[in-house]
Amino acid sequence: MNLEKILAISGKPGLYSLKVQTRSGFVAESLADGKKITVNLKSNVSLLSExxxxxxxxxxxxxxxxxxxxxxxxxxxxxxxxxxxxxxxxxxxxxxxxxxxxxxxxxxxxxxxxxxxxxxxxxxxxxxxxxxxxxxxxxxxxxx
Incomplete structure (x- = not known):
């Protein structure tokens, strides 16, 4: 896995893996517990690769x-x-x-x-x- 698929989401602890992009945002999976969350486009998200x-x-x-x-x-x-x-x-x-x-x-x-x-x-x-x-x-x- 590369850092291009690893995300830091403002207001959420830990790191997330980008899984699927949707029309209104994307689905990310927590590296800590494996739970999937939906993130809208208005959220402040940083790719670790950037x-x-x-x-x-x-x-x-x-x-x-x-x-x-x-x-x-x-x-x-x-x-x-x-x-x-x-x-x-x-x-x-x-x-x-x-x-x-x-x-x-x-x-x-x-x-x-x-x-x-x-x-x-x-x-x-x-x-x-x-x-x-x-x-x-x-x-x-x-x-x-």
Whole structure:
């Protein structure tokens, strides 16, 4: 599964998998409990594949950050998103040293770690790693 089908829905906890598109919205399935919900088009929905984090050099895609966390943790769970802000920011500095500390807030780090742990618990982190490897190899070949 890739991050293009994984959603964060404003006002709803956790992550969702896009299942079916309808005329008035779509059906999503919770990764936590497997329950299906209908979401209308007026809801604020973010695809994880479209999320980026500010760095001093530009923006880094969320998939790359998840990849960095997975490498650091050897595909195991990361620290809890409920740790204190100082601990979270120190951990995030290890994962992404160049993140823009003025524009990335502790609440953003909490979301990223929570999302990573959800994806990791469902076995989806290895899929993200595989896709990152494939896309990196494709970019390298295109550069030649």
């Amino acid at each position: 999320i980026s984090i500010y760095t001093y050099e530009g923006e880094k895609p969320l998939a790359q950050i998840i990849n960095n966390i997975a490498k650091k943790e050897k595909n195991q769970a990361a620290i809890s998103h409920k740790e204190d802000n100082a601990t979270l920011l120190a951990y995030f500095r290890e994962v992404l040293p160049e993140f823009d500390e003025d524009r990335v807030y502790p609440s953003d780090v909490k979301k990223i770690l929570n999302w990573y742990n959800i994806l990791q618990s469902k076995g989806l982190v290895t899929d993200v790693l595989d896709e990152e490897t494939v896309s990196a190899e494709t970019e390298t070949e295109q550069a030649k």
